[in-house]
Amino acid sequence: MINPDANSPIAVFDSGVGGISVLRELVRIMPGEDFLFYGDTKNAPYGTKSKEEVRELTTAHVQEFMERGVKAVCIACNTATSAAVRSLRGEYPDFPIVGIEPAIKPASSFMEHPKILVMATPMTIREEKFKRLMARFEDKAEIHPLPCPGLMEYVERGKAHTPEIKAFLKVLLAEYTGEGHFGPMDAVVTGCTHYPFVAGDILEVLGEGCKLFDGAEGTAKEVKRRLEKTGILREDGHKGEVTFENSSNDEAKIRLCQKLLYGNTGS
Ligand code: DGL
Numbered sequence: 273m274i275n276p277d278a279n280s281p282i283a284v285f286d287s288g289v290g291g292i293s294v295l296r297e298l299v300r301i302m303p304g305e306d307f308l309f310y311g312d313t314k315n316a317p318y319g320t321k322s323k324e325e326v327r328e329l330t331t332a333h334v335q336e337f338m339e340r341g342v343k344a345v346c347i348a349c350n351t352a353t354s355a356a357v358r359s360l361r362g363e364y365p366d367f368p369i370v371g372i373e374p375a376i377k378p379a380s381s382f383m384e385h386p387k388i389l390v391m392a393t394p395m396t397i398r399e400e401k402f403k404r405l406m407a408r409f410e411d412k413a414e415i416h417p418l419p420c421p422g423l424m425e426y427v428e429r430g431k432a433h434t435p436e437i438k439a440f441l442k443v444l445l446a447e448y449t450g451e452g453h454f455g456p457m458d459a460v461v462t463g464c465t466h467y468p469f470v471a472g473d474i475l476e477v478l479g480e481g482c483k484l485f486d487g488a489e490g491t492a493k494e495v496k497r498r499l500e501k502t503g504i505l506r507e508d509g510h511k512g513e514v515t516f517e518n519s520s521n522d523e524a525k526i527r528l529c530q531k532l533l534y535g536n537t538g539s
Contacts, residue, residue: 281306283337287318290466291348297492314519319393326355344368374463392463394419
C-alpha cells in the first residue's frame with residue numbers, strides 16, 4: 273500500500289475547493305511534481321460536522337489515495353487535519369501525511385504582543401488541537417478565535433468579492449474593526465483553506481493595517497521537506513501536472529478549481 277516511488281503523484285485533499293490555496297503553493301515550490309487534487313464537495317461543509325464524521329471521511333479518502341499509489345498526502349483542510357491527522361499518522365507512521373493548522377505561530381511574533389483574530393470553522397476552533405496551539409502562544413499575543421460558519425460556502429459558490437460576501441463579513445467581523453469592541457486587530461489568521469480566496473474582502477472590513485497570515489506556504493514547505501527526507505522528491509526535470517477530482521461529479525466544481533489555481537482571483 274505504501275508507495276515510495278518518486279514518480280507517483282501527491283494527493284492534496286480538502287472538503288471542497290479551498291485546498292487550492294495550499295495546492296498553488298505546492299505547485300509553486302515543486303513544479304516538477306504531479307498532483308491529484310481531490311475535493312469532497314458531496315460531504316461539505318466539514319466544519320459544521322462532528323469530529324467523528326470528519327475523521328471517518330478523511331480516513332477513508334486517505335486510505336483510498338494510498339491504495340491508488342500516491343507517494344504522499346497533504347490534508348489541505350484545517351478541519352480534517354484537526355479531526356484525523358493524529359490517528360492517521362499513528363496508523364501509517366512511515367507514509368508522508370502532512371496537515372495544515374492555523375498560522376498562529378508566525379502571527380504571534382511579527383510584532384510585540386499583537387492582537388490576533390483567528391478565523392476558522394466551528395469544528396477547528398472547538399477541537400483540543402486548536403486549544404493546545406492557542407495555549408502555546410497566549411503569553412505572546414492576544415488571540416481571538418472566531419468560528420465562521422457559512423463563510424466557506426461563498427467560496428464554493430464562486431461568490432468571492434461580491435456585495436453578498438462583503439455584507440456577510442461586515443456583520444461577522446463588526447466587533448473586530450476599529451469601531452468594534454475588540455478591534456482594531458493587528459493580524460488576522462485565515463484558519464480555513466477557503467478563506468485566503470476572500471482575503472481581500474476580509475481586509476476591506478478589518479482595515480488594510482491588519483496583516484494577514486495563512487498556513488499554505490508553511491504547509492507546502494513541510495510537504496517538500498518530508499519528500500526530501502524520504503528521498504522521494506521528484507528531480508528528473510519532469511513538468512508537473514495537476515489532476516482534479518471531486519466527489520460531487522460536478523464539472524462546474526472542477527472548473528472553479530482550475531480558475532482558483534490558474535486564474536486571477538483578485539485575492
Ligand atoms: N477548507 C476547510 C478548512 O480548512 C473547511 C471547510 C469546511 O467547512 O468544509 O478548515
